[in-house]
Amino acid sequence: MKKNKFFNIGISRVSLILSIINLLLFHYPFFRHVFQNTEGGFNGMVIVTSLILIMLVANYFAFYLFLYLGRFVGKTLIAITFILSAVGLYFINAYDIMIDETMMGNVFNTKYSEASSYFSLTGLLYLIFLGLLPATFVFLVNIDYGKLRKFFARIGISLVILIVIAFGNMTNWPWIDKNATVIGSLLLPWSYTVNSVRYQMHQRENNRKEIPLPDATIKDSKKSVVVLIIGESARRDHFSLYGYQRQTNPRLKARESLRAFKAESSATYTTGGVKAMLDYTTTSKLYEILPNYLYRNGVDVIWRSSNWGQPPLHIKKYYTDKDLAKKYPSIDPTHDDILIAGVGDIVKSSDKNKVFIVLHTSTSHGPTYYKRYPANFEKFTPVCRSVEMSSCPQQEVINAYDNTILYTDYLIDNVIEQMSTLTEWESTVIYVSDHGESLGEKNLYMHGVPKSIAPKEQYEIPFLVWTSDKNVKFKNNDELLQYHVFHSVLSRLSVSSPIYNNEMDIFEK
Ligand SMILES: [Zn+2]
The missing domain is CATH 3.40.720.10 (Alkaline Phosphatase, subunit A)
Known part of the structure; x- marks a missing residue:
């Protein structure tokens, strides 16, 4: 009974904990890149702080949404993202790769035998400590899902915070634009999910048949x-x-x-x-x-x-x-x-x-x-x-x-x-x-x-x-x-x- 009580946590707190874990475990390369590419001073501080806040709130938002709407399915999906993020981080650190659209294209076109040759003992440690452990935590907690009214309030508030930060930072949009490809490729789990979707969409776009025009003559x-x-x-x-x-x-x-x-x-x-x-x-x-x-x-x-x-x-x-x-x-x-x-x-x-x-x-x-x-x-x-x-x-x-x-x-x-x-x-x-x-x-x-x-x-x-x-x-x-x-x-x-x-x-x- 005691154990059960300890793991009984409100959905909002679970989402926040998961968001913090996600930030701490997987974003060292991300912030290393950000620090190397800002010029310090007050504006640099604004960029870094905004990115931390956006990441925390956006992931909180996503985890909350998944857990509330998906329940067990939501838990499973989040656990999978921790495992994939651990693998992604291993490849970023070991091979200095960027998880962009091209990379996801490579992943979709690679056979298991080729991919496995890149994996090592270090990779296994990443998988266990950064992937499986947090994934287990997701399944162990007994979540108190709360009322639908609360759900809308929390989701609404996090959206408002995101919009305020984004528009408060409009003058830094060119910086974001310039660095988007790299920082986007280092944002986990977004880099591989968004770029997988983009890759599939572009595949479809390229295969889209154009409507022919009537023949012309010279x-x-x-x-x-x-x-x-x-x-x-x-x-x-x-x-x-x-x-x-x-x-x-x-x-x-x-x-x-x-x-x-x-x-x-x-x-x-x-x-x-x-x-x-x-x-x-x-x-x-x-x-x-x-x-x-x-x-x-x-x-x-x-x-x-x-x-x-x-x-x-x-x-x-x-x-x-x-x-x-x-x-x-x-x-x-x-x-x-x-x-x-x-x-x-x-x-x-x-x-x-x-x-x-x-x-x-x-x-x-x-x-x-x-x-x-x-x-x-x-x-x-x-x-x-x-x-x-x-x-x-x-x-x-x-x-x-x-x-x-x-x-x-x-x-x-x-x-x-x-x-x-x-x-x-x-x-x-x-x-x-x-x-x-x-x-x-x-x-x-x-x-x-x-x-x-x-x-x-x-x-x-x-x-x-x-x-x-x-x-x-x-x-x-x-x-x-x-x-x-x-x-x-x-x-x-x-x-x-x-x-x-x-x-x-x-x-x-
Ligand atoms: Zn243009």
């Missing part, structure tokens, strides 16, 4: 090429072409037959913006995207990327910056110069009369703008060199960002230069950003605020078009959408298709 044999440069986080009001008082577009300003249209992005995040540029209409469905469509209908399609997040591509010539670094060893692969290398040559050597090239850049991606351009583009100084953007004076964040726009100006201009040497070809260069960027206005940084409530800095984007033929006429559009890309590209490549929509073509026929 109308003539004129040689024509369109280069679509997809910008990253480029906001319109920091381009001098659109009236910014700083000279961020010295090269493009001098280009004849370059048109600068105002445009609005359809999302404030990369995957949404990129999809809208490749879709033929506003849709959340996966229709055949522009590069796949053109490739299937006989156009030579090349995609080069230092970024990610496009819908699944079904083309032959896809190259990442790493692939290109091997091809162009003399070019510094850390900046987007690598994407524009030899673009003119690949057009010349094409065996087709119609060529479509996509350059998916990453130039203005935060938070470390200062790393995104070569040293000779550091014209606006001093620049913020911290990932904790809010710890820099706002002007330093803006200076670093403006240098990325200055570098973008060079990149676009260089592509135009390469195209203008192709005298046999009719060429078009289109530059559209995926979304905008906040630079500390209203205490917001970077992007990703839902479009309906986002500030205009996050969705007002540049849409630049250059044509080699000076006689090409544009319609009088006040403002464009990313969906204009699809139909305008069809038009410039003389591709005839039943889904072509003249209203969405920026060119006069």
